[in-house]
Amino acid sequence: MKSLGLRWRVTITFAILSLSVAAIVSGSTYAVASLYLSSQRTDAAITRASLDARAVAASLRAGAAPGESLAQLPVVDGSQPMLRIGEQWFTSTVAVPPDLLPASLLDEGARTGAQQRVEIAGEPYLIIAMPLDTSLFVEVFPLRTLDATLTFGGWGLVAVTVLAGALGAFLGWYVARRLLVPVDQLGAGALALAEGHLDARLPDAGDPDLDPIAHAFNEMAEAVQARIAREQRFAANVSHELRSPMTAISGVTDLLEERTPDMAPQDAKIVDHLARQVRRLSRMLVDLLEISRMGANEHIETEPVDVRALAAQVVRAQGLSDDIVIGPPAVVSTDGRHLERVFDNIARNAQSHGEGLRAVSVADQGPAVAVHFDDAGPGVDPELAERIFEPFVRGEAADPTSGAGLGMAIVLEHAQAIAAMVSVGTSPLGGARVTVLIPRADPS
Amino acid sequence: MLPMMKTALVVEDDPTIRLVLKTNLENDGHRVLEAETAEAALVTVQDDMPDIVLVDLRLPGIHGFDLVRSLRASSEVPIIIVTANTDSHDVVAGLEAGADDYVTKPFVTKELMARIRRQLRRPVTETDMPSGSILTCGPLELHQDTCEVRRDGVKIPVSRIEFDVLQALMGAQGRVLSRDYLLRTVWGYSNAGDGRVVDNLIYRLRGKIESDPSRPDLLLTIRGFGYRMKA
Numbered sequence: 149m150k151s152l153g154l155r156w157r158v159t160i161t162f163a164i165l166s167l168s169v170a171a172i173v174s175g176s177t178y179a180v181a182s183l184y185l186s187s188q189r190t191d192a193a194i195t196r197a198s199l200d201a202r203a204v205a206a207s208l209r210a211g212a213a214p215g216e217s218l219a220q221l222p223v224v225d226g227s228q229p230m231l232r233i234g235e236q237w238f239t240s241t242v243a244v245p246p247d248l249l250p251a252s253l254l255d256e257g258a259r260t261g262a263q264q265r266v267e268i269a270g271e272p273y274l275i276i277a278m279p280l281d282t283s284l285f286v287e288v289f290p291l292r293t294l295d296a297t298l299t300f301g302g303w304g305l306v307a308v309t310v311l312a313g314a315l316g317a318f319l320g321w322y323v324a325r326r327l328l329v330p331v332d333q334l335g336a337g338a339l340a341l342a343e344g345h346l347d348a349r350l351p352d353a354g355d356p357d358l359d360p361i362a363h364a365f366n367e368m369a370e371a372v373q374a375r376i377a378r379e380q381r382f383a384a385n386v387s388h389e390l391r392s393p394m395t396a397i398s399g400v401t402d403l404l405e406e407r408t409p410d411m412a413p414q415d416a417k418i419v420d421h422l423a424r425q426v427r428r429l430s431r432m433l434v435d436l437l438e439i440s441r442m443g444a445n446e447h448i449e450t451e452p453v454d455v456r457a458l459a460a461q462v463v464r465a466q467g468l469s470d471d472i473v474i475g476p477p478a479v480v481s482t483d484g485r486h487l488e489r490v491f492d493n494i495a496r497n498a499q500s501h502g503e504g505l506r507a508v509s510v511a512d513q514g515p516a517v518a519v520h521f522d523d524a525g526p527g528v529d530p531e532l533a534e535r536i537f538e539p540f541v542r543g544e545a546a547d548p549t550s551g552a553g554l555g556m557a558i559v560l561e562h563a564q565a566i567a568a569m570v571s572v573g574t575s576p577l578g579g580a581r582v583t584v585l586i587p588r589a590d591p592s
Numbered sequence: 593m594l595p596m597m598k599t600a601l602v603v604e605d606d607p608t609i610r611l612v613l614k615t616n617l618e619n620d621g622h623r624v625l626e627a628e629t630a631e632a633a634l635v636t637v638q639d640d641m642p643d644i645v646l647v648d649l650r651l652p653g654i655h656g657f658d659l660v661r662s663l664r665a666s667s668e669v670p671i672i673i674v675t676a677n678t679d680s681h682d683v684v685a686g687l688e689a690g691a692d693d694y695v696t697k698p699f700v701t702k703e704l705m706a707r708i709r710r711q712l713r714r715p716v717t718e719t720d721m722p723s724g725s726i727l728t729c730g731p732l733e734l735h736q737d738t739c740e741v742r743r744d745g746v747k748i749p750v751s752r753i754e755f756d757v758l759q760a761l762m763g764a765q766g767r768v769l770s771r772d773y774l775l776r777t778v779w780g781y782s783n784a785g786d787g788r789v790v791d792n793l794i795y796r797l798r799g800k801i802e803s804d805p806s807r808p809d810l811l812l813t814i815r816g817f818g819y820r821m822k823a
Contacts, residue, residue, distance in 0.1 A: 388677060392676050406619075
């Protein structure tokens with residue numbers, strides 16, 4: 149699995165950090181608050197219950213009936229006093245029936261006095277039981293209000309914690325974004341450089357920590373640009389300096405060849421050999437210069453191109469009938485000059501090394517258009533198929549004087565310029581099949 | 593019928609290439625003027641206006657572009673660039689300066705001679721054109737017998753190749769002609785050529801026949817396919 153990006157890692161770290169801090173603070177706050185409030189309530193209840201018990205005892209001693217003595221007690225916060233004399237219960241209200249009180253609590257209360265938090269019918273109560281002469285005094289205090297307060301406060305703290313986590317995440321994301329701005333710029337600059345925009349430079353951020361990176365990048369880009377310019381000048385000079393004598397030699401040779409009918413047969417034969425080798429050299433030179441020129445900032449101009457019409461044009465240029473081009477017209481947006489060089493070199497290759505171009509089929513493949521060139525040759529050895537795009541690689545059967553094996557290298561160079569893919573396989577007709585896959589949309 | 597003798601000017605600093613071009617042109621029956629530099633070429637054309645000029649772009653002294661530009665400023669003479677510089681910027685600059693065609697070195701003699709012959713064609717005579725036939729398109733008239741182009745009756749000076757392109761397009765009566773088709777039929781290409789040669793000539797032609805060349809309404813571009821005249 150691909151690991152998370154720096155931006156996400158920083159964001160998540162910030163979020164986790166602030167969430168934990170907030171959780172610890174909130175948790176301890178809640179614990180302290182609830183402990184404090186509960187003990188406050190318990191203390192108050194015990195005090196209340198003791199006072200009530202003393203009042204009931206005094207009232208009973210004065211001869212009042214048990215119900216009467218209970219009724220005279222003040223009701224505070226819904227508290228409910230009860231009295232057990234023998235097996236009989238007396239109570240002023242019936243909010244909590246005595247038979248729902250836990251027996252263990254009552255037993256302990258009758259001996260030494262006891263208190264317990266109890267849930268009765270889903271409601272929280274604090275029950276305090278204490279011996280009163282021979283009878284048992286019990287007072288029930290509802291804890292509902294306290295619990296509601298604590299619950300409310302607890303949720304408030306949870307909300308604050310979540311909010312703190314979100315805030316931390318946002319802060320992390322923001323900080324990461326700010327920190328990554330120069331990294332993003334560096335990436336964009338490098339990409340622009342790689343895409344051939346040799347004048348791509350990074351702006352000065354005015355930050356002593358970041359500017360050295362920008363300067364280093366700009367210096368590198370400067371060096372790359374200068375080097376490429378130097379190489380281009382060199383290639384252009386080589387091209388010019390080689391083309392001129394080549395033109396002179398082949399022109400003179402052509403003139404000489406025209407005179408062969410008037411020559412002695414032996415001389416004519418020599419001139420014939422000369423002419424053939426000169427043509428071979430000339431062809432090789434042109435092909436080599438074409439390969440060396442490619443890639444060096446080759447200008448791409450896209451326009452709608454009908455692939456089928458272009459294939460037919462190339463087939464006609466080989467002196468073949470364009471009846472061998474089949475398939476629907478397919479318009480792509482590409483640089484027609486590069487595509488023409490791709491098709492032309494494949495067709496010429498099929499003509500000179502594949503015993504003739506047999507069929508060209510155009511097929512619509514959704515986002516791309518496929519063009520298959522099938523020849524009538526013996527097919528291409530699978531081992532050779534992978535290397536056939538390297539310069540100077542030829543089939544074994546190829547006539548050594550027929551070409552330098554640069555055709556498919558030129559095909560690859562031009563195909564790459566327009567983001568087309570070229571592969572070699574076996575034709576259903578038996579020969580070799582060269583397939584060109586041309587993207588429909590702009591290569592840019 | 594013997595081809596009419598024409599005068600060709602070869603501007604080339606390499607003596608061997610000059611010899612090759614001169615010999616081939618003379619074999620075709622033409623008179624050949626030679627110039628090693630653009631300066632010499634400009635002097636030569638003052639005395640003796642050639643029927644075609646072959647220009648090497650990289651010349652000592654004045655650059656080939658400037659020679660093409662100054663020749664084009666005063667005449668409709670066909671200009672073919674013969675260059676060792678295949679850089680697409682140079683080719684485009686040469687065409688924009690006013691060249692009608694270009695050939696890269698090393699050229700195939702036969703191919704170059706075929707292109708030169710096409711540029712040097714005799715004016716159309718009654719023998720190969722229906723006499724007096726006039727093609728029209730909007731305000732434009734093309735007189736096939738006299739090789740004249742008129743807009744609203746006013747004669748427009750066009751070069752031979754411009755006339756041929758216009759004739760092909762107007763003769764097609766609104767059908768689209770591909771750049772490849774024009775290169776083969778008008779320029780005499782036998783192999784696939786560079787469509788920019790056509791584009792550039794169309795651009796020049798529009799400057800002559802359109803009322804607003806930046807918004808043509810007679811000679812229309814069908815992007816990716818070619819050109820056609822307004823039906």
